[in-house]
Amino acid sequence: MKKTLFTLQFAFTLAVCAFLVVPVVLSVLAGLTANYFIGIKSGLTLRWVGEVWDGYQDTIYLSIGIALACLAVTLVLGVPAAYALARTRSRLGRLFEELLMLPIAVPGLATALGLIVTYGALGSFRTSWTFILVGHVLFTLPFMVRSVLAVLSAIDLKTLEEGAASLGATFRERFFHIVLPNCRNGILAGALMVVTLSVGEFNMTWLLHTPFTKTLPVGLADAYASLRLEIGSAYTLVFFMMIVPLLLAMQAIAAPRTRRFARDDGKLETM
Amino acid sequence: MTLLLPAAIFFAAFFILPMCRLFLVGGSGAMGWSAYAAIVTDASYFKALLATLGVAAATTVATLVISAIAGVFLQRHRFPGKSLMVSMLTLPLAFPGVVVGFMVIMLAGRQGLIGVVSQMLGGDNLVFAYSLLGLFMGYVYFSIPRTILTVMAATEKLDPRLEEAARSLGASPWRVVCDVILPGLKPALIAAGAICFATAVGAFGTAFTLATNINVLPMVIYTEFTLSANIAMSAALSFVLGAVTWLALAVARSLTGPNVAAAG
Amino acid sequence: MSQTHPKPLQISLRGCAKTFAGGIRVLEPLDLEIAAGETLVLLGPSGCGKTTTLRLIAGLEQPDAGGRVLFDGVDVTRQGIETRNVGMVFQSYALFPNMTVAENIGYGLRIRKLPKAEAKARVAEMMAMMRIEALADRHIDQLSGGQRQRVALARALAVRPRALLLDEPLTALDAQLRDALRVEINLLLRELGITTIYVTHDQAEAMVLGDRIIVMSHGKVAQAGTPREIYHRPSSAFVADFIGTMNRVRGEWRGDGFACAGGRLRWSDPTQVVSELMFRPEDVRVVGDDALADLEGKVAAAFFLGDRTRVLVDVGGESPLIVESLARSTLQVGQTVKLQVDPAGILAL
Numbered sequence: 001m002k003k004t005l006f007t008l009q010f011a012f013t014l015a016v017c018a019f020l021v022v023p024v025v026l027s028v029l030a031g032l033t034a035n036y037f038i039g040i041k042s043g044l045t046l047r048w049v050g051e052v053w054d055g056y057q058d059t060i061y062l063s064i065g066i067a068l069a070c071l072a073v074t075l076v077l078g079v080p081a082a083y084a085l086a087r088t089r090s091r092l093g094r095l096f097e098e099l100l101m102l103p104i105a106v107p108g109l110a111t112a113l114g115l116i117v118t119y120g121a122l123g124s125f126r127t128s129w130t131f132i133l134v135g136h137v138l139f140t141l142p143f144m145v146r147s148v149l150a151v152l153s154a155i156d157l158k159t160l161e162e163g164a165a166s167l168g169a170t171f172r173e174r175f176f177h178i179v180l181p182n183c184r185n186g187i188l189a190g191a192l193m194v195v196t197l198s199v200g201e202f203n204m205t206w207l208l209h210t211p212f213t214k215t216l217p218v219g220l221a222d223a224y225a226s227l228r229l230e231i232g233s234a235y236t237l238v239f240f241m242m243i244v245p246l247l248l249a250m251q252a253i254a255a256p257r258t259r260r261f262a263r264d265d266g267k268l269e270t271m
Numbered sequence: 272m273t274l275l276l277p278a279a280i281f282f283a284a285f286f287i288l289p290m291c292r293l294f295l296v297g298g299s300g301a302m303g304w305s306a307y308a309a310i311v312t313d314a315s316y317f318k319a320l321l322a323t324l325g326v327a328a329a330t331t332v333a334t335l336v337i338s339a340i341a342g343v344f345l346q347r348h349r350f351p352g353k354s355l356m357v358s359m360l361t362l363p364l365a366f367p368g369v370v371v372g373f374m375v376i377m378l379a380g381r382q383g384l385i386g387v388v389s390q391m392l393g394g395d396n397l398v399f400a401y402s403l404l405g406l407f408m409g410y411v412y413f414s415i416p417r418t419i420l421t422v423m424a425a426t427e428k429l430d431p432r433l434e435e436a437a438r439s440l441g442a443s444p445w446r447v448v449c450d451v452i453l454p455g456l457k458p459a460l461i462a463a464g465a466i467c468f469a470t471a472v473g474a475f476g477t478a479f480t481l482a483t484n485i486n487v488l489p490m491v492i493y494t495e496f497t498l499s500a501n502i503a504m505s506a507a508l509s510f511v512l513g514a515v516t517w518l519a520l521a522v523a524r525s526l527t528g529p530n531v532a533a534a535g
Numbered sequence: 536m537s538q539t540h541p542k543p544l545q546i547s548l549r550g551c552a553k554t555f556a557g558g559i560r561v562l563e564p565l566d567l568e569i570a571a572g573e574t575l576v577l578l579g580p581s582g583c584g585k586t587t588t589l590r591l592i593a594g595l596e597q598p599d600a601g602g603r604v605l606f607d608g609v610d611v612t613r614q615g616i617e618t619r620n621v622g623m624v625f626q627s628y629a630l631f632p633n634m635t636v637a638e639n640i641g642y643g644l645r646i647r648k649l650p651k652a653e654a655k656a657r658v659a660e661m662m663a664m665m666r667i668e669a670l671a672d673r674h675i676d677q678l679s680g681g682q683r684q685r686v687a688l689a690r691a692l693a694v695r696p697r698a699l700l701l702d703e704p705l706t707a708l709d710a711q712l713r714d715a716l717r718v719e720i721n722l723l724l725r726e727l728g729i730t731t732i733y734v735t736h737d738q739a740e741a742m743v744l745g746d747r748i749i750v751m752s753h754g755k756v757a758q759a760g761t762p763r764e765i766y767h768r769p770s771s772a773f774v775a776d777f778i779g780t781m782n783r784v785r786g787e788w789r790g791d792g793f794a795c796a797g798g799r800l801r802w803s804d805p806t807q808v809v810s811e812l813m814f815r816p817e818d819v820r821v822v823g824d825d826a827l828a829d830l831e832g833k834v835a836a837a838f839f840l841g842d843r844t845r846v847l848v849d850v851g852g853e854s855p856l857i858v859e860s861l862a863r864s865t866l867q868v869g870q871t872v873k874l875q876v877d878p879a880g881i882l883a884l
Contacts (some may be wrong), residue, residue, distance in 0.1 A: 005444070009344040016341050017359045018580030020415065023374035024363075028382060030377065039381065077281055080274035097448060105517040107473030108487055110509035113496065117296045117506060134285050149420060153539060157626060165616045167643035172652055177642075181633035200367040202476040203370065207496075219475070221369050222481055229382070236370055247362055266508030 029235035041223065048234035052223075056235060057221035060242075066129060067198040068198060069138045074144040074194050077137070082148035083179055086157055088172060095130065103138040108203030111138060115209065129213045135204040140197050145191035151186030154178075189253050196246045199239075216242070283489075290513075293506050300503020307507050316491065316508070323488040326403055330410040331464045334418050334458035337411070339460065342422030343452065357423075364416040366379045368476025370407070375409040375481060376400045401482050409477040423467075425459030465523035469516040488512055544606055544697040544730045545593060551602035553587050560700075562587045562600070563754045574724050574731040576745030578738060580777070584754040585800035586702055594619045594730060606697065622691030626703040628683045630675045630702050636686050637662070637671040643694035650809050659688040684716060688723070691763045698730040705740060717743050738778045750774050771858045772813075772884050779815045782856050787804070797850025798830035801878045809883045816845070816859035818880030821872050828873035832856070848872060 031049065035042040081100075085093050103111055112135055120126050157179070164174045180187075202217040209218050216239055223232045298304040310316050345357055363371070379400040389397040398511075399405050430454065437447050475489040478508045488508065495505040546569040550820065553562040562584040569575050577585035590596040594616035598604065604612045611619055630639050640661050644654040662668045665685040670678065671749060684704060691699060704720075705713045721744050724731050733744055741748050742762045750757040750765060750773075755776075758770045769775035786795030793800040793812055800812060822828055832850035846866055847855040858874060867873065 002444075006348065009340065009348075010384075011359075013341040013344050013356065016337055016357055016415065020412065021359050021362055022694070023377050027374055027375045039518040047281070074379075077278040081278040082276040093275075096279065100278070100282065102517065105469065105520040106290075106513040107475065107489060107509065107516055108397075108883075109473070109475050109492055110293065111286065111289070112295040113492075113506060114507050115285065117502065118289040137281070138286050141282075145278075155632065156629070159625055159627055159629045160631060162616070163623070163625060163631070164642070166593065166621065167690070168617050168646040169642075170617060173646060178631055178633070181632075184633075196365045200365050200370075202367040204475075206475070206479070207493075217367050218367050219374070221480060221499045222474075224369070224373050224376075225508045232373060233377075234669035236373060239370065243365065244362065247365060248358075250364075251358060251361065 024102035024240070027233045027236045030230060030238035031235070033230065035230070040136040048228075048230045049237065051231055052234045052238055055083045056216075056219045056223075059214045059216045060238065062129060062213065063199050063216040063242075064135060066133055067195045068134055070140055070198040071191055071194050073133070073137050074141050075187070075191070078141050078144035078190070079148055079180075079183070080256075082145045082152060082186075083175070083181070085145070085149055097145075097149075101142045104142050108139065108201070109207065111135060112207035121221075127210050129214065130213065132205055132208045132213055135208050136201055139201060139204065140194040143193045143197065144187075147190030147193065148183050148186040151183045153175055157182075167195070185253070189250070192246055192250045192253065196243060196250065199243055274391070290510075293510055294363060296503055297467060297507030297510050298503070300501065300507070302504070306504055309504070310511050315486075316488075319486050319491045320490050322403060322486055323472055326407050326410065326487065327468045329407055330471045331467045333407075333411050334414040334467050335460055335464050338415060338418035338422045338463070339453075339456065342419045343426050343456075345419075346423045346522055348425040360419050361416045363413060364420075365388050368413065368474050368478075369480050370411045371409045372477040372480025374412065375405050379408065381406050401485070403485065403487075405481055406478055406485055406487070408473045409481070410474065413477075414470065418463045419469055421463040422456065422457055429455045462523040465519045469519035469523070471514060472519070473516045507522055538589060545569065545571040545605075545608070546609075546730060546732075547605040547700060548588070548591065548598075549603045549605065550589050551588075551598035551604065551874065552601075553584075553591065561754055562591075565756065567749070569716055569730060569732065572728050572730055574733060574744060574746045576748045577732065577734045578736070578741040578745075578748050578777075579751035579757070580736055582753075583751040585751050588751075589702055589732055589734050591699055593621055593623055618816060619699055620694070620696055621698045622694065622696030624687045624699070624704045625690050626706055628687040628704075630678075630683055630686055630690075630791075631743055631796040632664060632675050635672050636667065636678070639686055640673070640690045640693050642690065647694065647860040657693055658704055661693045665690075666691045680873075681712050681716060684708065688720075692727070692729075695730070698732065699724075699727075701731065701733045703735055704733075705737070706735070713737075713740075716861075720744065739753075740777055742778075750777060767880075769882065769884070773835045775813055775882065775884060780816055782816065782819070783811055783813050783854075784852060784856075787809050795830075795850075796852035797856075797874075798828070800829055800881060802881045802883075803878075804883065807883050811884075813882045813884060814876055815879045818877040819856065819858045819874050820860055821846070821855050821866070822875045823873070825873065825874050829876050830856070830874040832872060832874070834870045834872055835866050836868060837866050846872075848874060850874075 026034075032046070033042060034045045085097055102240070115131070115135060119131070158176055161174050163180050163232070168237055169177065192226045200217060201215075202221070205215050205218055206221065209215065214222070219233055220232070222240060223235045297306055300306055302309060305312070308318055341360070345353065345360075348391065377383060379398060381396075381398055381400075383400060386396040386398050390396065399408075432519050433450050433455065434447050442450065473489065475493065477491045478485050478487050479493070489512070492505045492508045492512065495501045496510065545821060546567075548565055548567040550564045550566065551562065552560070552564040552838070554560045561582075565584075565588065567588070577588055579585050587596065590600050591602075594604075594611070594614055595785050598612065602612070603610055606619070606775075631642065634642065637658055640660045641654050644657060649657070660837075662671060665688060667682060667685050667689065670682060670686070675683065675686075687704070695854070705716055708716065717740055723746070733741075735741055745762055747759065748762055748765050749759045752773055758765060758774045760768075765774065766778055775781050784793075784795045784800065786800075787795050787810060788794075788802075788808070791799065793802045795812075802812060802813075831846040832855075835847040835849045835855045836840070838845040842860050843859055844866075846858045846860070848858055849855045856874070
């Protein structure tokens with residue numbers, strides 16, 4: 001009985017895996033096939049990938065650029081904010097944390113519309129890539145803050161700082177010697193999340209973009225609508241090549257590390 | 272707390288202010304403030320609302336069932352290839368809706384795999400990508416990864432001794448699932464379900480890729496804005512949409528702590 | 536050993552009170568004089584204000600208006616901890632997880648911008664003193680509780696602080712380790728001769744370590760004195776109960792002594808009208824001779840504790856008397872015994 005149950009569940013889970021993975025494989029293959037309608041028999045080619053690169057490389061560069069800029073901005077805004085939230089117990093801090101999470105709760109569409117009705121009239125801002133950057137930062141900042149805040153909340157930050165202060169460290173010294181090194185993991189996880197989300201962001205970017213500020217997902221939507229299936233697939237392949245390493249890195253970071261504990265007689269034990 | 276200031280200023284300027292503006296713009300159109308009621312008073316908007324809520328609800332149910340079965344199974348058993356499976360199931364975690372829409376077309380479009388298989392099996396060429404069913408499939412696709420992660424994390428925290436106690440009292444495996452495991456997972460399932468629902472309600476990219484004759488609210492808002500230039504109406508509708516999703520997520524957060532990414 | 540330890544610091548607190556947000560008064564106005572080189576123990580239950588007092592001396596908290604903290608007569612009230620140059624050991628040790636043991640110990644020296652070679656030598660010296668040379672490159676999460684304690688002490692002492700402040704440093708350790716470290720710390724403090732303020736709720740620790748003990752309760756000083764004074768002459772029932780165990784006996788003075796359940800006590804101060812007397816378990820003993828007996832009762836329980844026996848004797852009062860004896864005793868439960876109480880140990884409070 002137990003064996004059949006196991007097999008059934010295994011088969012089910014395998015089917016779900018297939019549901020998720022097969023389309024990815026299909027679209028990767030389609031991007032490399034000479035003629036999708038004929039199928040694999042028509043041979044593999046990099047022609048479509050080449051056409052994508054010719055036609056769309058600026059979208060790839062812009063996406064990478066915005067993602068890195070987004071990372072920089074969220075680091076500068078988010079890390080100090082996370083520190084402040086970790087140290088404060090006031091209601092104002094809680095309120096600010098709640099507010100900060102709003103851009104995740106609200107559909108990207110609404111956030112973008114809000115930006116357009118407020119700043120759309122400012123021509124040079126509206127048509128620049130910074131307009132898109134603003135939307136990305138709003139959406140990704142909560143992730144950076146949450147990631148760093150989680151790490152800082154897990155350590156007794158107040159006592160560590162008091163310890164450093166008792167040895168004479170000023171606030172600046174404490175922040176750079178003690179606080180930042182101890183939230184390295186949170187910053188790394190947050191950074192990966194920010195870059196991944198920024199590269200893949202569409203809902204806001206579609207409304208915020210102009211023909212001169214097209215990101216990769218925007219280009220994808222264009223290609224799906226107007227071009228051959230093979231080109232759309234090749235473009236998707238390029239996107240996968242950018243995003244899958246990031247996702248794998250995030251999975252690697254989330255994997256638990258083995259911790260070593262020591263007994264009181266000084267010997268080490270591995271857990 | 273001057274360290275909060277940069278983030279606070281940025282947020283106030285680029286989110287709070289625009290949201291207020293959006294609210295005001297919503298009431299500034301031809302219909303005035305009754306635009307906010309239009310979501311229920313206008314027939315076509317109301318239909319769109321129902322379609323949106325319907326697809327979202329169906330997505331939530333399907334995703335929860337699938338994730339519960341697969342998630343508990345994966346967390347509880349060890350076998351060769353398990354980590355590969357987990358990796359595959361959680362890889363689509365940050366795929367944008369656009370790409371998911373494309374993959375729905377790959378599966379269920381005019382040259383889709385499902386159509387080919389159904390033809391091989393002697394039936395018609397099954398094409399449903401461009402309908403609510405296709406949308407549903409797409410939403411389930413990007414909801415499964417994050418829900419499975421939540422379920423696995425919650426299953427890890429379940430105390431196996433509760434199940435042992437139930438078994439020692441004579442409960443069959445099925446009863447253990449119904450009386451111990453599912454109730455134990457309930458908070459996590461509710462939270463994950465609310466996130467799933469909210470994301471599906473607000474999703475845009477998938478519907479956009481699957482063509483504009485899918486009548487869900489995000490598409491309606493988009494067409495009002497770009498094709499009809501009815502800024503006030505789209506503002507009002509999007510504000511209401513935002514309120515609905517925020518409410519669903521607030522419920523989720525009151526039941527568990529951390530959220531998982533919402534992309535759509 | 537280090538030759539150049541600074542001259543021991545004299546610390547004074549004048550009228551220092553502390554009220555926290557919400558109007559909670561954790562410390563009533565306190566006057567305290569701590570002699571140079573003295574080890575002062577602040578003892579009391581949680582919430583009594585001892586940690587707050589320590590933090591006021593450290594500079595982690597500011598006293599309410601009117602309170603002053605003086606180091607060698609100099610007012611340091613306005614100074615934060617960063618400039619007071621006191622060494623502090625926290626209950627959770629506050630070791631920096633992102634640094635090795637050697638880096639932790641050397642942190643204060645790094646802040647003071649000591650030349651690298653000098654700092655390295657000083658760190659080595661501290662590690663030798665605390666016998667943790669082997670741990671130099673370990674990370675904090677690889678250390679046991681006892682090792683962390685030593686690192687915390689080494690770090691605090693490396694900068695040659697003017698005073699050493701310890702906030703319940705042994706509370707997080709298991710009993711056996713605590714006993715061993717208590718002795719070690721005592722020897723260390725004697726050797727260094729540094730002014731030390733030690734906070735604890737463990738009265739055994741206080742007795743071992745303190746030159747003077749200040750027992751606190753509800754934000755006020757209950758009694759200040761040497762360990763012997765506090766133990767043998769507690770000034771209130773609270774102090775008497777807090778330190779060691781006390782037998783409490785109700786009764787009234789009659790011509791020939793204090794009449795109580797089980798007999799009478801040879802206590803003679805008819806000028807004091809008291810209804811309760813107290814004495815320690817070690818001031819009572821079991822006697823065989825009726826002529827020596829003060830009280831009589833039945834053995835309720837006997838606990839063999841290895842080096843001594845603790846016997847509970849029911850004399851008919853509210854609770855059984857606790858008698859502690861070093862003798863190898865063979866008392867059985869239910870057996871009738873006669874007890875003699877040493878009059879010198881009887882207290883009236």
